[in-house]
Amino acid sequence: DAGVIQSPRHEVTEMGQEVTLRCKPISGHDYLFWYRQTMMRGLELLIYFNNNVPIDDSGMPEDRFSAKMPNASFSTLKIQPSEPRDSAVYFCASSGRVAGSETQYFGPGTRLLVL
Amino acid sequence: KNQVEQSPQSLIILEGKNCTLQCNYTVSPFSNLRWYKQDTGRGPVSLTIMTFSENTKSNGRYTATLDADTKQSSLHITASQLSDSASYICVVRPQTGANNLFFGTGTRLTVIP
Numbered sequence: 001d002a003g004v005i006q007s008p009r010h011e012v013t014e015m016g017q018e019v020t021l022r023c024k025p026i027s028g029h030d031y032l033f034w035y036r037q038t039m040m041r042g043l044e045l046l047i048y049f050n051n052n053v054p055i056d057d058s059g060m061p062e063d064r065f066s067a068k069m070p071n072a073s074f075s076t077l078k079i080q081p082s083e084p085r086d087s088a089v090y091f092c093a094s095s096g097r098v099a100g101s102e103t104q105y106f107g108p109g110t111r112l113l114v115l
Numbered sequence: 116k117n118q119v120e121q122s123p124q125s126l127i128i129l130e131g132k133n134c135t136l137q138c139n140y141t142v143s144p145f146s147n148l149r150w151y152k153q154d155t156g157r158g159p160v161s162l163t164i165m166t167f168s169e170n171t172k173s174n175g176r177y178t179a180t181l182d183a184d185t186k187q188s189s190l191h192i193t194a195s196q197l198s199d200s201a202s203y204i205c206v207v208r209p210q211t212g213a214n215n216l217f218f219g220t221g222t223r224l225t226v227i228p
């Protein structure tokens with residue numbers, strides 16, 4: 001298996017522009033997670049899905065952020081409009097059924113820079 | 116206040132030396148505690164996982180310990196190698212809301228020749 005796939009790997013954009021990050025989870029995994037990582041705050045869970053349904057989006061910072069999972073093999077995280085403080089590395093992770101010890105497998109991340 | 120605190124923030128050691136990274140947490144009750152290794156430019160990869168009833172878990176040169184009474188965990192790296200240079204992140208999974216993990220901010224380890 002190729003693991004969790006994310007695109008793009010790097011994104012540089014101007015403030016106010018729309019940004020769309022993409023993720024393909026590991027085939028067969030029921031859970032998909034979106035995280036943001038910064039030097040100051042470390043890894044933060046933004047939202048996670050179970051069987052394509054959003055379960056907890058309490059970590060989404062504000063209405064500018066939205067996430068979708070139209071099918072089991074694809075998810076997007078969208079920021080509109082983007083702001084410089086959104087600059088961070090965004091990780092997507094997936095895991096199998098939750099059994100307390102299920103490992104989350106992380107993608108390589110998308111490094112976002114908003115100018 | 117972060118519920119998972121790691122120390123030190125960064126560490127530089129000579130190749131071949133041992134080192135110990137610390138993790139203190141307040142998450143309670145918890146289901147398990149995991150150490151992740153994150154190489155520069157990559158996503159985190161799980162190294163060890165311990166439930167609240169386990170005291171130690173090894174993965175090659177990595178040994179994690181857990182003291183559930185004092186809510187402390189440590190990751191010991193033996194005979195360090197240059198490839199150990201990475202960030203090491205302590206992650207605690209609570210018993211409730213099992214997918215809402217609590218992440219430490221990590222320790223940045225640099226191994227120099």
